[in-house]
Every structure is written in C-alpha cells, then in structure tokens.
Amino acid sequence: MKYADFFNQAAGFEPFPYQARLAEAPWPDTLDVPTGLGKTAAVTLAWLYKRREQRDEATPRRLIWCLPMRVLVEQTCRNIEHWLQRLNLHGLPGEGKVSVHLLMGGEDDVRAATWAEHPEEDMILVGTQDMLLSRALMRGYGMSRYQWPMHFGLLHNDALWVFDEVQLMGPGLQTSAQLEALRRDLGCVRQSRSLWVSATLNPGWLGTVDMRPWMDKLARHALDAQECTMDAVRARREAVKHLECLPVSLEGDSKTFVQAYVTGLAERVIQAHVPGTTTLVVLNTVERAQGLARALKERTEDRDPLLVHARFRARERRLLEQALGTQVPPEGRIVVATQAVEAGVDMTSRTLFTELAPWSSMVQRFGRCNRYGEYNGDGGARIYWIDLDDAVSVPYDAEQLAPSRERLRALTSASPVDLPPTKETAPEAMVLRRKDLLQLFDTDPDLSGFDLDVSPYIRDVRETDVQVFWRTLNRDQKTASRLDDIPRPLSRELCRASLSQIKSYRDKRKAGRVWAWDAVMGTWQSVSDAIRPGMTLLLDAEAGGYDPVLGFDAAHKGDVEVIPVPADLPAPEAYSSDVRSLLRRAVPLDMHLRDVGQAAGELCRALELDEVFSRSVIRAARWHDVGKAHEAFQNMLRAAMQDPQARRAGLWAKSDGMARARPEYFVERDGLQEKRPHFRHELASMLAWLEHHPEEPESNLIAYLIAAHHGKVRMGLRALQREQQPRDPDLLFARGVWDGDALPPVPIDEGESVPPTVLRLDLMRLGDGPQGPSWSARTQSLLSEHGPFRLAWLETLVRLADWRASRLEQAEGAEHTDDEPSQENGHG
Structure with missing residues (x-):
C-alpha cells in the first residue's frame, strides 16, 4: 500500500508532504515542525508504515512517546x-497486532x-517523562522496585524514543541526549534510537558531554x-494573533499579593472573553491556576x-x-491551565x-491561540x-524570563512567521554521566535503606513530584x-503532587499521616521528612487533600471520595513475597525447569x-529454580498445599495453595523450626550452578541471569535487615541462605540433573577466596564486558521465559480474572 493511502485510511485525510517524507526516508534525529501540523500522526503512522508495510529492520519494535506533562496523555493513547x-491493526498483546499501553504508575501498567x-x-x-525516564534510569516511579531491571532492559533495546515538546523537559532533555549517546557507546542487543520533536527546538540543547561527538x-x-x-500551512504560519x-x-508570592492578582486578572478575563469562543489563561503554578479558577467561578454563574x-x-x-472535546457553547468557554497545556492538549482559542x-x-x-487560522477572517x-x-x-529562573520579556516588548504580533527563533541555551542541570548510569544499575538500597535519587536528571528540583492515593483507614490504622x-x-487512583504541596498537606494536619511502602520489610510505614521524588504515598481519605474540580489541594478538608478497587487486590510486592509460586495448580520442579528452558529457547528464536x-x-x-529444592522453600510451599498427597512427596516449583498470607520459610533442626525470613531461592x-560449573564458558553470566x-538478587550480596x-x-548468611545448607538431587531432564549440593557463601567476601572472585567482582566484570543495556535485556528474557x-502450566487450572494479576500471570 502506498503511504498516502495508508495515512488516509488511518487519519481520514491526506498527509502533508513532510509527513510522507518522514515515512519514506531514514529516520531523522530531530523533527522541527510548527504546532497544529500533526506531529503525533506524522511520527506514529510513519513508524507503523515502516514496521508493518515496509518491514524495515532499522525501525525498532517499540515506539515510545515520552510527554513532558501528564495532562491528556490518555487522549494521545486514544x-x-x-x-x-x-x-485493522489494533490488538492485545499476544495477538500479533499492535498494542497501545499507557505508563502512568500503579499496578495496572506493570x-x-x-x-x-x-x-x-x-x-x-x-507516558510522561517522569514515568519513562525514571524507568530508563533503573528507578521506575510508581512501580515495584523488583521490576526496575526489566523495564530498563525493554526501554533501552529495540525502542524508538520520541521526546515531544522538548522545551518543557528541563533536565530531562539533557538526560535523554546522554542516554542516547550512552546507548551508542555501550551498545544494545537490539538497535534503539531517539527522535526529538518540537516547534521550538534548538539543536544545541542536545550537545551534552557524550552526545557532542555525534x-x-x-x-x-x-x-x-x-x-x-x-494554503493549509500558510493559514497556520500566518495566523493573525495581536499581541x-x-x-x-x-509582585510577590504572599497570600495577599496572589489573591489581589487573581481577582484583578479574573475581571480582565471576563471583559475580554468573546461569547461563542474559547478563552485560554495559562499561569505558571498550580496554586495560582486554582486561585483564578475560584475567582472566575465566583463571577460567572452561567x-x-x-x-x-x-x-x-x-x-x-x-x-x-x-x-474540552465538546462543542463550544453559545456563551463560550474559559479554560484556566498551567504550562501543562503546552503539551498534549490539542485545543485552540x-x-x-x-x-x-x-x-x-x-x-x-x-x-494554542488561533491554532488553525480559523479566526483570520474575523480580525484575528x-x-x-x-x-x-x-x-x-x-518555576523558572529570572535569567530565563529576561530574554523573553525583552522580545515580547518589541512585538505586536504573535503570528508564527513574526516570531524570532529560539536561541536560549539549555538550562543548567545535573548531567547523567557514564559512571552514574553504571552505579544506578545496582538496584539494592544502601545500608540506610535509601536509593540513589534520579529526580535531578528528570525534572528541575523545584518541580519534583510524588504520587498519592487515598484509602479509607480505620481508627487503629x-x-x-x-x-x-x-x-x-x-493507576486510576494516583494523583501527582509536588513535594511542597505534600509538606503543606502534612503541616496543616496535626494527626494526618503519610505512608510509603517499604519493599524490603513489606509494610506501609509512616514517613515525614524522608519523602523523596517519585515515591507513591498513601493518604487517609478523611484527612482531605483533593477536590474533584481543583485537583490536589493541600487546604481542602472534606473527605476524599475513594476510587473502588477489587476486594482481593494484594499488597505491593515485598522482598520475601512469593505469591507467584502459590497458584491454582501444583507443578513439579523438574517439569517447571524443562518448561522454562523450552520457553527461553522459543523466545530467543x-x-x-x-x-x-x-x-x-x-x-x-x-537452572533458574534449582534452589527451590532447598528445605526452607519446600517447607513453605508444602504448608500452602491443598492436596495432602503433594505435601508428602516430591520436589515442587508451585503449590496449589493460592495463599494470600505471607510465606513462612523455615528448616527443621533438632525438632525445632528455624525461620529463614527473606529467603531467596x-x-x-x-x-x-557455580558449585558445579566454575570454569564453564559464560559461567558468570549464566550465574548472574539465574540470580x-x-x-x-543482582549486583551485590549481603544480609538484609532482620534476617535470622x-x-x-x-x-556466613545472606537472603535466608546459610553457608553449608544442602540441596538434594534435582532432575532437570533426561540429559541433565543436579547432584546433591552443599552451598557455599565465600563469594560474599571481598577479594578472591575459596570460590574465586567475589560476587561483586564478578558482576562488575559482567557490567564492564556487556554494558548495562545488554545485561538488563538478557536478565529480562530469563524472567519472561519463566512467566x-x-x-x-496454569492453563489447565480455573478461569483467571483481571483482578488477580499476580496469580493470573503465574510469574515464577
């Protein structure tokens, strides 16, 4: 099919010549096109045409739209x-068509x-740059920390990143350039590339330290x-916009100054509004936008x-x-917005x-004013x-505003043809270096329980956000x-809030608490000064903080309406969680090892x-689950078994227990139960594996992929808090395994079996020991040899084969439901 026909069938109109050229030529690195000329359709349909019609191997499988703001990303998806x-190409994963996914945090998108x-x-x-860049930096906001490496691997291999409206990205723009350069330098298993899109792109913004050679x-x-x-282009480029x-x-940010400002502005907006049309007001902060909305509501009863x-x-x-999508009513419409309207909102005024x-x-x-030249004939x-x-x-620096003020004072028209080009240099920001990325590859928190903070690489430090959700808590809670x-x-429950808003929320409520998930201990714990960007926080619905008209509002005291969730939705994943081994159908260990090996082969092919x-x-x-033969794991699994016969015989990989309770790992010693919390099979x-294959080629790589x-269990190996x-x-002991623990024989298939094995933990120690180099030395060597993008991709494939x-294996069990994601998918 010719591209013009392909585009017309999809969009319902003929493509602009630039859109056709984009689909028929090799991918560029930057797309610089005025607003209102269909950049989203241009890139999406060009990618689709190259993948489905041309079978272009240079076009990655995954198209990633990275938007600077959360507003209306759902509309982009639709x-x-x-x-x-x-x-006729839209489908669900597994159907061989093209699926579309919204990455907004929460359980749904993982x-x-x-x-x-x-x-x-x-x-x-x-998704937004917060969601996507945090995952690209191995610190994914709003998701299980234990899936960080998986998303990192998938987003850096076989992916075409499209960064839209780059003028809004702040430090994220330089991070995007550094990641592209580092992918080129360090290598990927499958080719990835970036495309930066804006009507106001200064190519010099991309000239970061590692991108300069390119x-x-x-x-x-x-x-x-x-x-x-x-004609269609001229109508947009020459649209009449009196300025x-x-x-x-x-003149100040005190409550008195702001109230006087929004009151005066509301009067001006009402006077200038033209019935039957849209008036748009763009303010730089959420608080001022909310204040103006209140002032306008008081003055416009209709x-x-x-x-x-x-x-x-x-x-x-x-x-x-x-x-916003409905027809403008006869009295017109007033829209109050923040800079969020600059990206993703296809509207005109x-x-x-x-x-x-x-x-x-x-x-x-x-x-966003006279966007299509529709008011040119009415005086503009x-x-x-x-x-x-x-x-x-x-949220800007005074130095950023001064050149803009100077230009505006010299202009009386904001028509695109009358606007001078963008010449500002990129704002100063913390630049992601190679050593920083390699350090982020280790996902273990430090000894104090904290993670490296990636927020300075994603947003200006004054714009850093958390995500919050509300639940009804009882008195004891x-x-x-x-x-x-x-x-x-x-994800439908989550709402973004700035760090300053959360601080204000907390300060206004003496009894109001804020809770965050502790992924190691497996509990929601009260937090105060330890709130960091990217966290997902639990709030008490009766403590307020949200208005359905104004959004997050620290001063709002009314009860927040809780969005219903499934009654059997589990708690977030904890370190000791193993619900993916507690399913509907019991599976013998040797069967599972064979099945995962076969699935891995099919995936690699x-x-x-x-x-x-x-x-x-x-x-x-x-070999990935050979460690499930350990007594601690088998005891946990058998305790959950519904079938009494299964409790007594054989080695198992999965139980039929479907237990919601937290697993208890233990071994029997002298007639007593010896608990092994945090046990990792x-x-x-x-x-x-290392005990039996110390010299085999790629032995360390295979050991890493198993772990x-x-x-x-990834780059480091040490005992965790509250281990027995x-x-x-x-x-020596770590993650519930003690030096000297023994595994019984484990059959894999007719050609391979694991003999009885005594487990040794000497590689926990630094330097060379009885087992050779330490685990830390081995993993750092692998990271140096393969690079972070390849290594994460390979560990992802092993996990996918397991899933x-x-x-x-569970397909012969009962019907599955969408409300049970962990059990439904049978993650092993």
Whole structure:
C-alpha cells in the first residue's frame, strides 16, 4: 500500500508532504515542525508504515512517546488506538497486532499480561517523562522496585524514543541526549534510537558531554520551502494573533499579593472573553491556576471555568477531556491551565492570557491561540502577556524570563512567521554521566535503606513530584506507624503532587499521616521528612487533600471520595513475597525447569538472539529454580498445599495453595523450626550452578541471569535487615541462605540433573577466596564486558521465559480474572 493511502485510511485525510517524507526516508534525529501540523500522526503512522508495510529492520519494535506533562496523555493513547483500529491493526498483546499501553504508575501498567511480556511484538508506549525516564534510569516511579531491571532492559533495546515538546523537559532533555549517546557507546542487543520533536527546538540543547561527538551527524526533518506556500500551512504560519502586554502584574508570592492578582486578572478575563469562543489563561503554578479558577467561578454563574493541570486523578482527567472535546457553547468557554497545556492538549482559542515564561514556552502557548487560522477572517485573535516580578519567577529562573520579556516588548504580533527563533541555551542541570548510569544499575538500597535519587536528571528540583492515593483507614490504622495488607494502588487512583504541596498537606494536619511502602520489610510505614521524588504515598481519605474540580489541594478538608478497587487486590510486592509460586495448580520442579528452558529457547528464536547469548539465556532458564529444592522453600510451599498427597512427596516449583498470607520459610533442626525470613531461592540456584560449573564458558553470566530472574538478587550480596542469624557468629548468611545448607538431587531432564549440593557463601567476601572472585567482582566484570543495556535485556528474557512457562502450566487450572494479576500471570 502506498503511504498516502495508508495515512488516509488511518487519519481520514491526506498527509502533508513532510509527513510522507518522514515515512519514506531514514529516520531523522530531530523533527522541527510548527504546532497544529500533526506531529503525533506524522511520527506514529510513519513508524507503523515502516514496521508493518515496509518491514524495515532499522525501525525498532517499540515506539515510545515520552510527554513532558501528564495532562491528556490518555487522549494521545486514544488517538493512536483510533488510527490503528481504522487500519485493522489494533490488538492485545499476544495477538500479533499492535498494542497501545499507557505508563502512568500503579499496578495496572506493570502487569505481565501487558506490554512487558511480549518483547517480540510491535507496540506503542505512551507516558510522561517522569514515568519513562525514571524507568530508563533503573528507578521506575510508581512501580515495584523488583521490576526496575526489566523495564530498563525493554526501554533501552529495540525502542524508538520520541521526546515531544522538548522545551518543557528541563533536565530531562539533557538526560535523554546522554542516554542516547550512552546507548551508542555501550551498545544494545537490539538497535534503539531517539527522535526529538518540537516547534521550538534548538539543536544545541542536545550537545551534552557524550552526545557532542555525534552532533554533526544528527539529521533534521522540517518543512521545505514549497510546503510553506501551501494554503493549509500558510493559514497556520500566518495566523493573525495581536499581541499586547496586560497592565496586571504579580509582585510577590504572599497570600495577599496572589489573591489581589487573581481577582484583578479574573475581571480582565471576563471583559475580554468573546461569547461563542474559547478563552485560554495559562499561569505558571498550580496554586495560582486554582486561585483564578475560584475567582472566575465566583463571577460567572452561567459557566464554570475548566481547569487544566497535572494534579488530577485519571477519572477527573477523563471528564476534563470530554468537556474540552465538546462543542463550544453559545456563551463560550474559559479554560484556566498551567504550562501543562503546552503539551498534549490539542485545543485552540480566540483569546489567550499567559504569564511570562521562557521564550520557547511562550511560542508553544501562542500556538494554542488561533491554532488553525480559523479566526483570520474575523480580525484575528488576541494575546495578552502578563509580566512577572523576578521574585515570583518560579518555576523558572529570572535569567530565563529576561530574554523573553525583552522580545515580547518589541512585538505586536504573535503570528508564527513574526516570531524570532529560539536561541536560549539549555538550562543548567545535573548531567547523567557514564559512571552514574553504571552505579544506578545496582538496584539494592544502601545500608540506610535509601536509593540513589534520579529526580535531578528528570525534572528541575523545584518541580519534583510524588504520587498519592487515598484509602479509607480505620481508627487503629490511623494511629499506627505501619500498616499491613493495604492493597497496592491502581493507576486510576494516583494523583501527582509536588513535594511542597505534600509538606503543606502534612503541616496543616496535626494527626494526618503519610505512608510509603517499604519493599524490603513489606509494610506501609509512616514517613515525614524522608519523602523523596517519585515515591507513591498513601493518604487517609478523611484527612482531605483533593477536590474533584481543583485537583490536589493541600487546604481542602472534606473527605476524599475513594476510587473502588477489587476486594482481593494484594499488597505491593515485598522482598520475601512469593505469591507467584502459590497458584491454582501444583507443578513439579523438574517439569517447571524443562518448561522454562523450552520457553527461553522459543523466545530467543523469535528475537533472533545470537548464539552465545541464546545459549546463556537457555542454560540459565533451565537452572533458574534449582534452589527451590532447598528445605526452607519446600517447607513453605508444602504448608500452602491443598492436596495432602503433594505435601508428602516430591520436589515442587508451585503449590496449589493460592495463599494470600505471607510465606513462612523455615528448616527443621533438632525438632525445632528455624525461620529463614527473606529467603531467596534464586540465590540458592546461583550458588548451586557455580558449585558445579566454575570454569564453564559464560559461567558468570549464566550465574548472574539465574540470580537476577526476580530482580531481588543482582549486583551485590549481603544480609538484609532482620534476617535470622545463625547461632555460629562466624557462619556466613545472606537472603535466608546459610553457608553449608544442602540441596538434594534435582532432575532437570533426561540429559541433565543436579547432584546433591552443599552451598557455599565465600563469594560474599571481598577479594578472591575459596570460590574465586567475589560476587561483586564478578558482576562488575559482567557490567564492564556487556554494558548495562545488554545485561538488563538478557536478565529480562530469563524472567519472561519463566512467566510464559508458568502461565502455560496454569492453563489447565480455573478461569483467571483481571483482578488477580499476580496469580493470573503465574510469574515464577
């Protein structure tokens, strides 16, 4: 099919020439096209055409749309799904078509049944830079820490990253450039690439320390001279937009100053509003936008303003989208927004008010006024810009606003053809270096329980966010320092809030507490000063903090309506969690090892993995659960068995218990139970492998892939907090395994079996010992040899093989439901 026909079938209209060229030529590195000319359709349909029609091997399987703001990313997903449906290409994972996935944090976007389980399929991921870049830095916000390596591997291999509206990305833009350069330098298993998109892109912003050697080779895609003469393009580029400074200013950030400011601004907005049209007001902070919305509501009884910012839950965002998508009523519509409107909101207005912002942001805001030239015949549109005192420049620096102010004072038109180009240098930010990325590859928290903070690489430190959700707590829970069995949040419950908003929320409530999940101890624990960017926090619904019209509001005291979740939704994953071994159907250990080895082989063939890597992945898959033969694991599993016969005989990989209770690992010693909290069977598997294959080629790589297949034993090896210590103080122990523990014989298949094995932990010690180099030395050597992107990809494949085999083994069990993600997918 010709691309023009392909595009027309999907979008319902003919492509612009630049859109057709994008699909027919090699991928560029930057796309510089004015607003309103369909960049999302251009990139998405070009990728789709190259993948499905041209079978272009240079086009990665995964298309990743990275948006700087959360507002209306769901709308981007729906637009893409609409195009796919018109092409009869939209499907679910596993159907061989193209699936679309929204990455917003919470349980929903990390289920195995979604994107992560199908690396061999074409798919499109849409998310914010917070969600996507944090995962690309091995510190994924809003998800289980034990799946960080998996998402890291999938997002850095076989992926085309599209960074949209880059002028809003802040430090994230330089991080995106560094990651692209590091992928080129360190290598990936499957080719990945980046495409930076904006109507105000300064290519110099990409010239980071590791990207500089590649700058001369970056290819730019833009409109050509002939396209600029087309009527549809001219209507947009020459749209009439009268520009003037509004005689209203904000001189301080005190409550009195802000109230006077929003009151005066509300009067001006009402006076300038034209019935039957949209008036858009863009303010730089959520608090001022909420204040203006309140002031307008008090003065316009016939219509409530629509408020657009990133501090809403999914349900309220959907209602907002529906309202924005309806026809403008006869009295018109007033929309109050933050800079979130610069990205992802396809809207136009006849009248625009905007606070002073950096020049690139001002150009984007101007693009939301008379966007398609629809008011050119009515005398054009009007834009009023509002000057700000340097003392209230936040979230920007005063130095960023000064050049923009100077340019605006010299202009009377905001038509695209009249606007000077963007010349500002990239804002100063912490730059991700190679050593930083390699350090982030280790996912163990430090000895104090903290993780390396990646927020400075993602957002300006003044814009850092957390995610919150509300649940109804009983009296005892409200006074407890830790909570058990509160279910994990779903993405539809989550709402973003800034660190300053959370501090204000906490300060206004003497009895109000904030809880965060402790993934090692497996409890929700009260936090105060330890709140960090990217955390997911539990709040008490009766303590308020949210208004469905205004969004997150620290001052709001009314009860928050709790969004219903399934009654049997489990708690978040803890270090000792093993619910994926407690399923509907018991599975013998030898059967499971064979099944996972076979699934690994099929996956490697589907991905055309090279022979050395394929051999390592398959070998690791065949040995990955050998450690389940350990007495501590078998005792835990048998205690959950429903079948009395199964409790007595054989070695098992899965029980039929479907237990919701936390597993208890123990061994019998002298008639007494010796508890082994934090027991990890994959550590026992790895130790058994090394005991029998110390000199085999790729032995260390296979050992690492065995250990890492749950994301809980990776680069380091040390005892965890509250582990049971042996009576012998000199005996080494870690993750529930004690030096000298023994495994019985384990059959794998007719050609291989594991003899009785005594487990040794000498490799916990630094330096060379009886077992050779330490575990830390081995893993650092692997990281140096293969690089982080390849290593994460390989450990992901072993885990996926485990998941697939487990799912097939459970297929003969009872019907599965979407409300039981862990058991449904049978993660092993």
